[in-house]
Amino acid sequence: MKFSIWYNEQQSFFDLLEKYKNNISTVYFAAPDNIWPSWRSIVQDKDYENQIKKLITKCIEYWIWTILTYNATTEGRWTWDKDHMLNLISYIKKLQWYWLESVSLTNLLYVKFIKKAVSWIKIYSSVNCYLKTVEQALYFKKLWVDVLTIDRDINRDTKLINQIKKRSWLDIQLMLNEWCIKNCPFRHTHFNIIANGIEDNISNQKKWKYNLIERFSCTPMLADNKRIIFRMPIIRPEDLKYFDWLVDYYKLVTRWLSTEKIDIFLKSYTQWFHNWNLLDILDMSIIDYQLYVDYIDNDKLTKLWFFEDLQKCPWDCDSCNNCDKYF
Numbered sequence: 001m002k003f004s005i006w007y008n009e010q011q012s013f014f015d016l017l018e019k020y021k022n023n024i025s026t027v028y029f030a031a032p033d034n035i036w037p038s039w040r041s042i043v044q045d046k047d048y049e050n051q052i053k054k055l056i057t058k059c060i061e062y063w064i065w066t067i068l069t070y071n072a073t074t075e076g077r078w079t080w081d082k083d084h085m086l087n088l089i090s091y092i093k094k095l096q097w098y099w100l101e102s103v104s105l106t107n108l109l110y111v112k113f114i115k116k117a118v119s120w121i122k123i124y125s126s127v128n129c130y131l132k133t134v135e136q137a138l139y140f141k142k143l144w145v146d147v148l149t150i151d152r153d154i155n156r157d158t159k160l161i162n163q164i165k166k167r168s169w170l171d172i173q174l175m176l177n178e179w180c181i182k183n184c185p186f187r188h189t190h191f192n193i194i195a196n197g198i199e200d201n202i203s204n205q206k207k208w209k210y211n212l213i214e215r216f217s218c219t220p221m222l223a224d225n226k227r228i229i230f231r232m233p234i235i236r237p238e239d240l241k242y243f244d245w246l247v248d249y250y251k252l253v254t255r256w257l258s259t260e261k262i263d264i265f266l267k268s269y270t271q272w273f274h275n276w277n278l279l280d281i282l283d284m285s286i287i288d289y290q291l292y293v294d295y296i297d298n299d300k301l302t303k304l305w306f307f308e309d310l311q312k313c314p315w316d317c318d319s320c321n322n323c324d325k326y327f
Contacts (some may be wrong), residue, residue, distance in 0.1 A: 001240065002174075003250040003269055004028060004067070004321035005262055007055055011047060012259040015060055021062035025249060028067040028104060029055065035091045036070055036084075037197075056098040065101040068092065072195035073106055073188070085110055089117045096120075108143050115144050122146045127175050127251075132160075137168040142307060147224075147249060149173040152172045153182050155233035156310060161184045161246055171248035174235065177265065178253045179282045182231040182315070186217040227323040229293050230310065234282060236298065237272045239307045253283040274298050293327075301326055 002025035007013060030036075032049050043073045045051065070088070078084040086109070092103060096118060098322060103114060104124040109270050111123050124139050124147040132151040140148060154160050155174065165172050174315065180187060222228050235243065240250075252269065254262045268274035268281050278296040304325060314320055 001244070001270070001272075003176075003266065005266070006252075006254040006257075008254065008257060008259060008262065009048070009051065010173055010259050012169065013262075014190075016259050016263060016266075017058060017062060017064065017299060020266050020270070023266060024062075024064050026065045026102070027055065027195045028061055028069045028251075031063050031067055031088070031091060036088055048228045052095070053098050056095065058319050060099050066099075067102040067104050067124060068095065068100060069104040069126075071104060071128045073128050075107065076196060076197045077217070079107070080109055085113060089114055091119065092118050093126070101149075108140070108145065111144050125149050126175060127152060129179075131164075134160075134163050137170065138163045141170055147171045147173050148236065149175065149251070152178055152180060152233045155178055155235055156307065158242055158246060165246065167300040172246065173249040173251055174243060174247045175251045175253060176235045177282050178234070178271065181218055181221075181228055182233050190217060225317050225325070226293050227321075229296070230323045230326070231315070232282070233244050234278075235316060236278070236306070237268045237274045237281070238298075238302050240269070240272050242307060243270045255277065255283070257283065 002023055004026040005024060005028075007029040017027075029052060030044075033044055034051070048207075059066050068091075075081075075084075079115075092100065094116065102124055104126050106109060106128045108124040108125065108129065110284040112120060115123065123145050125145045127149045129136075129149070129154075130151045131137060131140065131148055148164065148168065150161060150164065152174060152175055161172060161174075166264045184190075210232050215265055243250075246313070250269070252262070252265050254265060257265075265281055274281055276298060278298040278301065279294070281298075306326070309322070313322070317323070
């Protein structure tokens with residue numbers, strides 16, 4: 001089993017590729033800001049474009065493919081802008097000389113135009129397309145999408161994933177370790193804030209004196225009921241056995257993380273075993289949650305048949321105290 005990871009722009013990342021070259025399927029990365037800004041707080045190096053060429057070349061040496069990722073949930077005034085789209089297509093063509101294999105998109109308006117310009121490219125639907133029904137999957141297929149990244153909300157619904165795969169006959173990608181809670185009421189707002197570069201806007205934070213999302217959205221919900229943390233649709237290393245026959249690509253959420261942290265993730269997931277704190281294999285946003293929950297014994301979850309048990313979850317913590325036994 002192989003995994004997809006994010007390029008973190010650290011020199012040590014290339015050593016990680018060497019170490020796990022037999023366990024990494026793909027490396028995903030953002031376009032340069034001058035081509036297509038992601039509006040995230042990560043500041044790209046001045047030579048980022050050259051780093052991308054080096055990354056693709058090195059990945060090819062190890063038979064690892066690369067994915068150019070643009071998964072913003074809104075593009076503002078650039079939505080359906082011809083010049084903006086042509087700029088991206090031109091950059092994809094430029095990278096074809098280095099054997100870029102795939103592009104991941106949230107805005108599916110661009111798929112057919114990219115396919116017509118670069119016929120060999122493989123298109124992944126972003127997890128931010130919120131694909132969670134067979135009907136959506138069939139729409140995506142007609143739009144020439146090649147790989148379906150399912151919505152994190154249905155991660156544990158193996159029956160539904162199986163239906164999507166059988167009806168669409170497309171490859172399925174599963175995102176394993178994102179901290180976002182199932183059916184979060186703030187998700188669309190939060191991701192639009194990120195896409196517009198508002199979350200880290202200094203003047204905005206001065207007005208409020210704190211991060212509005214962290215203070216009033218899903219994080220405080222956990223303070224009221226810590227059981228909510230088990231609504232995070234994480235697929236633990238031990239649970240991979242339920243997807244071995246069902247999923248084609250496994251994505252680890254490693255954006256923002258150090259190479260050392262990514263190493264921990266890969267070690268656990270390649271061994272299908274993590275005998276420590278469950279929080280250690282979630283992406284870094286869990287730091288917010290650690291104010292309320294700082295340790296979850298993953299070995300204990302396994303002994304309590306965690307995955308199987310949650311298949312019966314009513315998703316109503318007010319009427320159920322089943323998850324208390326996991327702490």
